Amino acid sequence: MANNRNIVWHEPSITIDSRWKSNGYKSSVLWFTGLSASGKSTIAHALDECLHENGIHSYVLDGDNVRHGLNKDLDLSPASRKENIRRIGEVSKLFVDAGLLVLAAFIAPYREDRRQIRALLDKGQFIEVFVKCSVDECERRDPKGLYNKARKGQLKEFTGISAPYEIPENPEIILETDKFNKDECVKQILDYFVDNKYISTSTVNQKI
Amino acid sequence: MANNRNIVWHEPSITIDSRWKSNGYKSSVLWFTGLSASGKSTIAHALDECLHENGIHSYVLDGDNVRHGLNKDLDLSPASRKENIRRIGEVSKLFVDAGLLVLAAFIAPYREDRRQIRALLDKGQFIEVFVKCSVDECERRDPKGLYNKARKGQLKEFTGISAPYEIPENPEIILETDKFNKDECVKQILDYFVDNKYISTSTVNQKI
Numbered sequence: 001m002a003n004n005r006n007i008v009w010h011e012p013s014i015t016i017d018s019r020w021k022s023n024g025y026k027s028s029v030l031w032f033t034g035l036s037a038s039g040k041s042t043i044a045h046a047l048d049e050c051l052h053e054n055g056i057h058s059y060v061l062d063g064d065n066v067r068h069g070l071n072k073d074l075d076l077s078p079a080s081r082k083e084n085i086r087r088i089g090e091v092s093k094l095f096v097d098a099g100l101l102v103l104a105a106f107i108a109p110y111r112e113d114r115r116q117i118r119a120l121l122d123k124g125q126f127i128e129v130f131v132k133c134s135v136d137e138c139e140r141r142d143p144k145g146l147y148n149k150a151r152k153g154q155l156k157e158f159t160g161i162s163a164p165y166e167i168p169e170n171p172e173i174i175l176e177t178d179k180f181n182k183d184e185c186v187k188q189i190l191d192y193f194v195d196n197k198y199i200s201t202s203t204v205n206q207k208i
Numbered sequence: 209m210a211n212n213r214n215i216v217w218h219e220p221s222i223t224i225d226s227r228w229k230s231n232g233y234k235s236s237v238l239w240f241t242g243l244s245a246s247g248k249s250t251i252a253h254a255l256d257e258c259l260h261e262n263g264i265h266s267y268v269l270d271g272d273n274v275r276h277g278l279n280k281d282l283d284l285s286p287a288s289r290k291e292n293i294r295r296i297g298e299v300s301k302l303f304v305d306a307g308l309l310v311l312a313a314f315i316a317p318y319r320e321d322r323r324q325i326r327a328l329l330d331k332g333q334f335i336e337v338f339v340k341c342s343v344d345e346c347e348r349r350d351p352k353g354l355y356n357k358a359r360k361g362q363l364k365e366f367t368g369i370s371a372p373y374e375i376p377e378n379p380e381i382i383l384e385t386d387k388f389n390k391d392e393c394v395k396q397i398l399d400y401f402v403d404n405k406y407i408s409t410s411t412v413n414q415k416i
Contacts, residue, residue, distance in 0.1 A: 013253055013268075014260050022260070045221055052222050052230070057265060059306035060221070070298040073291075083281075090278040091299055098267035100306060 019099035025056050025199045027096045029121060030189070032105040033114060033168060034131030035160045036146055037138040039177040040105035043131065043185045048103055050186055056199065058101035061088060076157075082113065089117035096125055101198075109165045124196075129189070130171035135160045137178040227307035233264050233407045235304045237329060238397070240313040241322060241376060242339030243368045244354055245346040247385040248313040251339065251393045256311055258394055264407065266309035269296060284365075290321065297325035304333055309406075317373045332404075337397070338379035343368045345386040 020026050030047075032040040044060045051058040071087055074080040085108060095102045108114050118126040138160065139147040150158035157163040173192050175185045193199040228234050238255075240248040252268045259266040279295055282288040293316060303310045316322050326334040346368065347355040358366035365371040381400055383393045401407040 014256060018260075022263070048222060052226070055230070057307065059302070061302070065302060065305065069301060070295060087278060087295075091302065093277060094267070094269070094273060094299065095303075095306070097273065098303070098308060099265065100308075 016097060016099070023057070023099050024202075025101065025193075026124070026197070027099045027101055028125045028127055028198060029092045029096060029102040029104055029117070030127045030129050030173075031092075031108065031114065031117065032103065032129045032131050033108045033171075034177075035133060035135060035138045035165055036107060036158075037141045037143060038131040038133040039175070039182070039185070040107075040131045043175065043177070043182060043189075044103040044105040046182050047186050047189055050190070051101060056101060057099065058103055059095060060103045060105060061092065061095075062105040066091075085113045085117065089120050092117070093120055096121065107159050107165070109159045109163065111166045111169065114168070127173065127192070128168055128171040129173045129175060130168040131175050131177055133177045224305060224307070231265070231307050232410075233309065233401075234332070234405070235307045235309055236333045236335055236406060237300045237304060237310040237312055237325070238335045238337050238381075239300075239316065239322065239325065240311065240337045240339050241316045241379075242385075243341060243343060243346045243373055244315060244366075245349045245351060246339040246341040247383070247390070247393070248315075248339045251383065251385070251390060251397075252311040252313040254390050255394050255397055258398070259309060264309060265307065266311055267303060268311045268313060269300065269303075270313040274299075293321040293325065297328050300325065301328055304329065315367050315373070317367045317371065319374045319377070322376070335381065335400070336376050336379040337381045337383060338376040339383050339385055341385045 016027065030044075032044050034040050041060070041062050041064075044062065048058050048060050066084075066088060070091065071084050074084050085106070088104060088106060092102045092104055114128060118128070142148060146155060146158065147161065149155045150161040155162075159165050173189060175188060177185060180188070190199075194201055224235065238252075240252050242248050249268070249270050249272075252270065256266050256268050274292075274296060278299065279292050282292050293314070296312060296314060300310045300312055322336060326336070350356060354363060354366065355369065357363045358369040363370075367373050381397060383396060385393060388396070398407075402409055
C-alpha cells in the first residue's frame with residue numbers, strides 16, 4: 001500500500017502518431033456519399049470485412065447503428081439533418097483519434113455538410129468517396145422500394161427525385177457502381193490506401 | 209469490367225464475437241465514476257497507455273474530447289446533463305461494437321444515469337469502476353481549484369459540495385485512490401480483466 005503522496009495526477013495520452021506507428025495504418029474517415037441504393041453501405045461493409053481479415057481495425061457508421069441510437073432524438077427537419085451530420089462527424093473524429101478507419105455511409109447530399117466534416121479533421125484524415133450511380137440505375141435496383149414510394153409522393157424530399165443531391169466536386173475517390181462490381185470497388189479503395197500510404201503493402205495482404 | 213448484374217447488394221457485417229476472437233480481448237465499457245479529483249481521468253489514461261503497450265485497443269472518453277466536440281451544444285441544465293450522459297452511452301456502445309475497450313471517465317453522479325448506460329449494453333459489457341476517495345482528500349488535491357471555487361459559491365451545484373454524489377451500490381470494481389497509487393489501481397483493473405476473462409493472460413504481458 002503506497003502513500004497517497006506518491007500519486008502523480010498528470011494526464012498522459014497516446015498520440016495519434018503513436019497509434020499509427022503501432023497499428024501499421026493511418027486512421028481516417030472514408031465518407032461514402034451518393035444516392036440511395038448507389039451501393040454505399042454494401043461497399044463499406046465489404047471493405048470492413050476485407051480490412052478485418054487483414055488485421056486492420058475499421059468500423060462502419062451508417063443509418064443502422066446511428067439513427068436508432070445516438071441520433072434517435074432527431075427528426076427529418078433541416079435543423080435535425082444538420083445536427084445528424086454534425087454528430088456523425090464528431091463521432092468519426094473520436095474514432096479516428098482512437099486509431100480506427102471509419103467507413104461512414106450516409107447520403108449527405110449537401111456539399112456544405114461534407115465540407116464541414118472535412119474541416120473538423122486534420123489534413124488527409126477525410127477521404128471523400130463518391131459512390132457514383134445514375135438515378136435510373138438506383139431506381140432500377142430500389143432494394144427497399146423507396147424510389148417507388150418517392151415517385152408516388154409517399155416520401156417527401158427524397159434525394160435524387162424531389163430533393164437535390166450535390167455531386168462532390170473534388171472527391172478523393174469515385175466508385176462507379178453501375179460499371180464495376182463490389183469487389184472491384186473494394187480493390188480500388190485498397191489501391192488508394194496503398195498509393196497514398198494509409199496502409200503499407202506489408203500490412204495488407206491484398207487477399208481479394 | 210463486370211456487368212452490374214454481378215453486384216450482390218447484401219449487407220455483410222462483422223459480429224462482435226468475431227472481433228473478440230481475432231482481437232484476443234472482449235470489448236466493453238469501463239465507466240470510471242467518482243468525485244472531481246478522485247483520479248478518474250488519471251487512472252483511465254494510465255490504463256490506456258498500459259493496454260496500448262500490450263497491443264490492446266482502448267480509448268479514453270472524457271470531458272476533454274466529448275465536451276468540446278460531440279456535446280458542445282449542451283449546457284449544464286438538468287436536461288442537457290441527461291442528454292450528455294445519453295450520448296456518451298451511445299458512443300460507448302458504438303466503440304464496443306467496433307471492438308474497443310472504452311475507458312469513460314465522467315463524474316456521472318446519479319445512479320439512474322449509470323443504470324441507463326448499463327441497460328444500453330449487453331451483459332458483461334459495462335464495468336462500473338467506483339473511484340473512491342473522500343471529499344476531504346479530493347478537496348486537498350483540488351488540481352483545478354474547483355473545490356475552492358465551489359466553497360466560495362462561484363460554482364453552483366458542485367458534486368460533493370453543493371450537489372449530491374450517489375455512491376455506486378454494486379460496482380464491479382472499487383479503486384481506493386486515497387490508499388493506493390495509480391499503478392496499483394491499474395494493476396487492480398488488469399487483474400479484474402484477467403480474472404473475468406476479458407483478457408487472456410497470454411494477451412497481456414503484465415508489464416507493470
